[in-house]
Amino acid sequence: MPELPEVESVRLGLQAHLRGAKIIRALQLHPRALSRESIAPLQAIEECRITSVNRRGKFLWFVLDKKPMVLVAHLGMSGQFRIEEVGQARHPHCRARFRVKRGKQEFHLSFHDQRTFGWLRVDEMSKGIPSSISHIARDPFDEKFDRKAVIQNLKAKRTEIKRALLDQSVMSGVGNIYADEALWQARIHPRKLAEKLSENEIASLLTSVARVMKRALKAGGTSFDDLYTNVNGESGYFENSLEVYGREDEECSRCGHLIKRIKFTNRSSHFCPQCQPRR
Ligand SMILES: [Zn+2]
Structure with a gap:
């Protein structure tokens, strides 16, 4: 199961590849890929631009330019994000796929999850954190960790x-x-x-x-x-x-x-x- 350091590594990778990228298409490929607490289907974030990727504990979120909407992700036991070329065959464990455009480059961001304990969730930001995870305390890497x-x-x-x-x-x-x-x-x-x-x-x-x-x-x-x-x-x-x-x-x-x-x-x-x- 990925723990905080692994999730932070994932965040850094996502941030490097996706900051400023625009989500052209969002496709849910498995019923459990979207959390039941999601306030909207994944398609709701189409046409949004990713301004940054943040994290608290093991929760990741993609900050979007259509505020207050945000995409939250949890890797669960086996979740992985992968950057894939357009045209690359879909992996059997791919649970959601986003077509994104950054500059002139188009590619896929895929969410793979063999054991399907991971999830994605459309949510709203409130006081600097997605509403659904506001009860999660700050982690030791957080600047404001008390x-x-x-x-x-x-x-x-x-x-x-x-x-x-x-x-x-x-x-x-x-x-x-x-x-x-x-x-x-x-x-x-x-x-x-x-x-x-x-x-x-x-x-x-x-x-x-x-x-x-x-x-x-x-x-x-x-x-x-x-x-x-x-x-x-x-x-x-x-x-x-x-x-x-x-x-x-x-x-x-x-x-x-x-x-x-x-x-x-x-x-x-x-x-x-x-x-x-x-x-
Ligand atoms: Zn000892």
Whole structure:
């Protein structure tokens, strides 16, 4: 599943290819490609020009020149955007296709999604963010991310710290992989209660979150050709730099103890029992 750094890589690629481009035709090719919350069919954005591509957490949106209309996108488990030449055969996983014109060049922007958990949505902007995602909190890459407030909000949570980290109304963009990596780096057990942690511990955890995500973003690069193959799954390009995620029974690089995997909702948590004691 693409996490924030991958989505940011996608955003950079989209921004580079599409800023100023005009959408000539918009075609929905699968019933689930359009979110049920969409306020209009995709055709509504035909004739619009894309002025920029923005992101909060894992949500992307295309800012259009026909305000307040906006196109929101979520990659879900396997969503990918691809730039394709006009005349290129449609991929079997293509769920929506836009014919766009930028300068004299015409091409297709295709939304591929094998597992169909991703979606597109026509929405309206309100106070600088699409209405339907206004409840999503700022992510650590956001200029206006309020670190102090997030520390307080996390500390007030009467849940396990990992669950609190994943709460998109406190802070967005942290998914399963980076939560595990950041907790390892900050030496915090994923099941420790958030309210039992000190402010310093939470502050160091937030620093770790930002650090692991920045590193992944750097590794992802910004080449569009690379990035769409890279947002394909959890075992992507940054796999080699993961310390605990997916490394059950391997040695912790810090202490040599074996990495453990425990159940977390319908997924898993990975941690080092030595570096991240429960007490
Ligand atoms: Zn360890």
